[in-house]
Amino acid sequence: MLTAKKHWVMTSLRAARMLSGHRSLSKSLQECYSLLNIQENCNHDEVKEAYVKLAKLYHPDSGSDGADPLKFMQVEEAYKAVVKHLAERRKAESDQKLDEEEQSKYLAPQHRQYLNFEGIGIGTPSQREKQYRKFRVNRATDQVLDYRKQKLQAQDLENTMMVKDVQQSKKTKITQAVERLVEDLIQESMAKGDFDNLSGKGKPLQKFSQYPYIDPMTHNLNRILIENGYQPEWIVRQKEIKQTMEKLRNDMMSYRKKLGEPLTVYTQKHWDLNCEQFRNDIKQLNKTVDRFNLIVPLLNRQMLHFDPDKELAVILKNYDALMEANKTTSEIIGKSTEESSTKNNLFNWIKLFLKYSQRK
Structure with a gap:
């Protein structure tokens, strides 16, 4: 104090x-x-x-x-x-x-009575002791109930695991019985000679002759996936990129043919607008190429970005070559037509000459 x-x-x-x-x-x-x-x-x-x-x-x-x-x-x-x-x-x-x-x-308060009984209870020391005993009884009861609950849960889990083990063992026994039955039937058929008339008896299988170093199991799995129409994502994206690029090239070539020769101010403006749209399409396609490069399993399968200016140069070069080929073809056709007309005129003149000679 x-x-x-x-x-x-x-x-x-x-x-x-x-x-x-x-x-x-x-x-x-x-x-x-x-x-x-x-x-x-x-x-x-x-x-x-x-x-x-x-x-x-x-x-x-x-x-x-x-x-x-x-x-x-x-x-x-x-x-x-x-x-x-x-x-x-x-x-x-x-x-x-x-x-x-x-x-x-x-x-x-530093009295000893407040440090006893884990701080439980109020009142005099005897009252606090009674309250503490009641508290301990309740706590012990709760602990016993929790222990019994955990034990029952463990037993339920053990029973569930035992049921699953029994089911799994039954399934394994059935599978083994079927396999033994199939093996017995095969052996019985071989003893009867049902396999003697098969073509290629005694010869090695030619199923994997094209791929002698591949695992047969892997080959069968790949064949099953292909036959059911499944393809990995990177293959689908690669095919999509190639088809899209080919379509863009063909569309630009067709549009250039449609504009004709020579380009006027009006047609040149339309061609420039179409080239700008072509560059935007190539930009979107390059994003698809980036996604493809992230999922492709081999580095040597990765693709480079497409250059729109180089693609346009190739398209114009192919167009010039096509126009030159068409021009040459037209010249050849014109010459052949001229020669055929000359021959026809000569033949007609000869016919007229012979007809006039016969009249005389």
Whole structure:
């Protein structure tokens, strides 16, 4: 009790000292706060922000119209005083908090009776002991119930596992019985000679002659997947990329043929717009190529991006070659037509000459 009184007295003295300090400094600090244009309950960040603002205004080297060295010195002194006051106030609050914690520690009940019975119960020691015994009985009952519950759950799990093991063993026995039955039937047929008339008896199987180093099981699995229409994703994407690129090339070639020769200002404008759309389509196709390269299993199967300018150059080159071939073909057809017309004219002249000769 003496210790508690001592701490209470010390706490009261410190609080009184802090209040008296506030009263003695209030007049000068009020001037400092008013000079910095801040409230008395502000924090350190607000004080610093206010000081920087006034320093930019009054500092001789700031270059502002309101630069005043004397005013700047007053602001600096006020800033130091306010910062010092904030530090003292923070220290006083920290000391007061420590004193309160220490006082509560000494004022807390330290009697032995409050440390017994796991802190259970209220009232006199005999009443708390009865309450603690009842609590232990209830706790023991709950523990027994939890143990029985866990034991029943373990038994149910064990029974379930036993049922699954029995079912699995039955399934295995049935499978083995079927396999033995099939093997017996094969052996019986071989003994009767049912397999003697088969073509290729005694010769090695030619099923894997094309792939002598591949695993037969892998080959069969791949064949089954292909026959059922399944293809890996990378193969599907590769096929899609090739078909899309071929369609874009054919469309550009057809459009160039449609514009004809020579290109006018109007047709040239349409051709440029179509080329721009072709570049956008190639850009989208290159994104598909990126996705393909991420899933392809082999590095040597990866694809490069398509260059739209190179593709357009190839398309125009093929178009020029096609036009040249058409021109040559037209010339050949024209020459043959001219020769055939000359021959027809000569033959007609001969017929007329013979007919005139017979009349004479």
